[in-house]
């Protein structure tokens with residue numbers, strides 16, 4: 001198995017695989033301070049819900065180190081201010097806010113310690129978030145593998161792999177696990193317009209791992225589903241509402257609707273940190289709209305005429321009734337989601 005480490009905190013700096021440059025170039029992007037981290041999240045140097053959570057946490061560590069010499073009050077207030085900026089760098093993936101809140105709780109609980117002690121405690125917490133995400137992914141992969149039939153053809157969308165997490169991946173983690181446990185699977189990967197996370201990143205990970213796979217334009221997926229070529233669809237999530245409605249990369253809703261029409265099982269694979277117990281339904285999820293140039297240009301080359309208006313939502317919401325199950329680190333959650341997710345929230349599971 002190839003070890004892809006996309007996030008590394010070393011000598012007081014954060015290094016990220018620059019996902020904008022893949023697959024042409026494998027290079028690291030250096031973050032010296034929290035402003036670099038904010039840029040990296042916004043510009044999608046790093047992307048994927050769990051990965052931006054981990055990186056947001058390290059961003060707070062860099063902010064704390066930056067303000068170390070200020071008075072205690074100024075230090076706390078500047079770290080909080082930076083945390084708020086980092087938490088809002090992208091609005092849809094709840095993992096970012098989740099990680100920021102977790103870091104702020106640690107700050108609050110230790111605010112009487114010295115600035116440098118707080119820095120160390122924050123660094124430890126960021127490391128915990130990173131380590132836990134990797135462990136979580138492996139558990140998701142094991143549970144998910146249970147529902148992958150031998151010889152299955154799996155369809156996936158966007159990139160949910162090692163690049164999108166602290167390592168291993170969610171939906172792509174299930175695919176890795178199925179491959180390495182000898183299930184003899186094959187994969188169809190959607191290219192995922194407009195940012196091409198499937199073509200550039202998922203395809204790169206699949207090639208590294210030598211998992212039998214074919215890259216397809218997004219519009220090929222419905223044809224394959226209709227023709228009985230797909231046994232199971234597994235995708236990731238950016239935010240799961242309490243009723244099971246799930247925001248994920250634009251194009252996911254369309255897949256889920258067609259899967260429902262043709263009775264193909266449609267699974268979400270995501271850590272519990274992606275479940276937003278405070279959001280009642282998909283209607284309340286903020287969908288990020290990104291720059292028009294993501295649609296009008298490919299690799300900096302204009303493909304649409306000057307003057308055309310663009311609508312570019314980065315995510316859509318799949319209604320809970322289209323979802324066969326949600327694969328988490330604690331097992332697979334099935335409908336009725338409102339009931340079962342509420343039980344999970346209340347710790348009864």
Ligand SMILES: CSC[C@@H](O)[C@@H](O)C(=O)COP(=O)(O)O
Pocket residue numbers: 047048049050093157158159160161164165169170171197235236237238248249250314
């Ligand atoms: C394990 S990653 C899960 C999701 O974050 C993923 O499916 C996705 O939609 C990523 O969107 P992106 O815009 O590339 O950050």
